[in-house]
Amino acid sequence: MKGSIIMNRTERAFEIACEVYREHNVDPVKAVETLKTIPVSIHAWQGDDVVGFEQFDSALTGGCQVTGNYPGRARNSEELRKDLDAALRLIPGKKKICLQGHQVDRMFPGVDRDAFTIDNFSGWLDWAKQNQLGMDIAPAFYSHPKLDHGFSLSHPDAGIRKFWIDHAVACRHIGAEFGRTLGTPAVCNVWVPDGFKDIPADRFAPRKRLTESLDTVFAEKIDESVLLDAVESKLFGIGVESCTIGSNDFYLMYAAKNNKLICFDSGHFHPTESIADKLSAVIAQQGRILLHVSRGVRWDSDHVILLNDELLSIAREATVYGYLDKIHFCLDYFDASINRLAAWVIGSRNMQKALLIALLEPKGLACAEENAWDFSGRLARLEEFKTLPWGSIWNYYCEQSGMPDDYHFMNEIRSYEKAELLKRG
Numbered sequence: 259m260k261g262s263i264i265m266n267r268t269e270r271a272f273e274i275a276c277e278v279y280r281e282h283n284v285d286p287v288k289a290v291e292t293l294k295t296i297p298v299s300i301h302a303w304q305g306d307d308v309v310g311f312e313q314f315d316s317a318l319t320g321g322c323q324v325t326g327n328y329p330g331r332a333r334n335s336e337e338l339r340k341d342l343d344a345a346l347r348l349i350p351g352k353k354k355i356c357l358q359g360h361q362v363d364r365m366f367p368g369v370d371r372d373a374f375t376i377d378n379f380s381g382w383l384d385w386a387k388q389n390q391l392g393m394d395i396a397p398a399f400y401s402h403p404k405l406d407h408g409f410s411l412s413h414p415d416a417g418i419r420k421f422w423i424d425h426a427v428a429c430r431h432i433g434a435e436f437g438r439t440l441g442t443p444a445v446c447n448v449w450v451p452d453g454f455k456d457i458p459a460d461r462f463a464p465r466k467r468l469t470e471s472l473d474t475v476f477a478e479k480i481d482e483s484v485l486l487d488a489v490e491s492k493l494f495g496i497g498v499e500s501c502t503i504g505s506n507d508f509y510l511m512y513a514a515k516n517n518k519l520i521c522f523d524s525g526h527f528h529p530t531e532s533i534a535d536k537l538s539a540v541i542a543q544q545g546r547i548l549l550h551v552s553r554g555v556r557w558d559s560d561h562v563i564l565l566n567d568e569l570l571s572i573a574r575e576a577t578v579y580g581y582l583d584k585i586h587f588c589l590d591y592f593d594a595s596i597n598r599l600a601a602w603v604i605g606s607r608n609m610q611k612a613l614l615i616a617l618l619e620p621k622g623l624a625c626a627e628e629n630a631w632d633f634s635g636r637l638a639r640l641e642e643f644k645t646l647p648w649g650s651i652w653n654y655y656c657e658q659s660g661m662p663d664d665y666h667f668m669n670e671i672r673s674y675e676k677a678e679l680l681k682r683g
């Protein structure tokens with residue numbers, strides 16, 4: 259770009275922004291190069307409203323739900339891949355796709371979730387290979403008649419537990435196959451909706467059963483070069499307000515003892531509790547973290563993520579200490595009241611913007627003031643960082659990646675909506 263005679267506006271703004279950052283001892287080119295290497299796993303379930311493609315009417319059996327009826331929900335895996343293709347054209351950077359265990363490509367007579375194999379997901383595998391995408395997976399412990407009274411892995415009945423254990427094992431095998439074929443490990447995340455609406459008489463027995471079920475699910479050792487296991491906690495959900503069996507304390511202990519990834523979902527904690535502070539706490543002592551990046555609003559945990567303080571602090575804490583390789587980013591929200599591609603694109607771009615802002619932070623300056631106990635100076639510094647010209651670096655990055663900037667991407671989404679989504683019944 260330096261050698262070219264005429265620079266366009268984006269390039270001119272980028273050059274000026276680079277001057278400002280260099281004054282702060284930050285190399286924006288390096289920040290962009292790092293950003294390009296951070297995989298963000300995009301949650302396929304925004305596209306089908308977490309309904310899955312098993313072709314039986316399972317949506318109302320509970321455990322996980324979406325609100326809204328915006329036209330264009332993907333009704334099968336081909337439609338979903340088509341929608342993802344269109345969304346991915348508007349999301350810069352390195353991407354993976356995360357599937358729920360019921361977003362099958364095809365069904366076979368008599369084969370239920372407990373016996374799914376890679377053959378149920380072969381279309382996904384071919385597509386991922388063609389598009390050089392990594393894949394992640396999460397067993398779907400909801401929207402199925404075997405979710406009885408809202409219980410799966412911690413259900414008192416051994417037969418029901420076995421069904422869900424087998425589903426989780428099936429998903430681990432499918433994940434391992436994704437990992438092997440695509441050359442990047444698949445993250446397989448276990449989240450169960452089990453819990454009580456009202457105050458239980460016995461919190462211990464279901465937690466003991468959940469521990470035992472998880473031990474069985476993870477009994478088979480699978481090489482971490484192809485599969486990484488994660489477990490996800492939650493404070494409460496609709497219908498399980500009084501007790502969630504898989505609480506944060508439960509899974510934090512489980513992950514630490516069994517060397518699994520703990521999954522922190524930003525919508526799964528008390529509203530004043532931020533997951534950003536948890537990252538250094540876990541990594542200072544042990545391993546790795548899966549982030550489910552989401553946004554809680556009152557009792558819902560799944561709104562499209564915004565470029566707000568919460569997201570900025572998560573990205574900051576994930577990037578600035580040099581342990582980025584220990585953090586896995588997966589988006590997890592579903593809004594069926596807006597265009598689903600817009601939901602994907604806006605949220606994914608916000609994730610990437612937050613990461614870029616974090617990578618551009620003149621960390622050394624604030625740290626020097628902190629180390630000298632100059633907390634007033636540190637405060638002034640951190641506030642100053644907020645007005646640094648990261649937007650010019652972002653626009654340049656989009657242009658370099660052949661993507662429209664934030665001002666223009668909705669045009670593409672509107673055309674796709676007209677050409678494709680509005681035609682779906």
Ligand code: RNT
Nearest residue numbers: 303308396449523559590
């Ligand atoms: C639910 C959990 C879980 C789900 C997905 C669809 O509260 O966050 O991760 O969002 O399984």
Ligand code: ZN
Nearest residue numbers: 490523550590
């Ligand atoms: Zn989640």
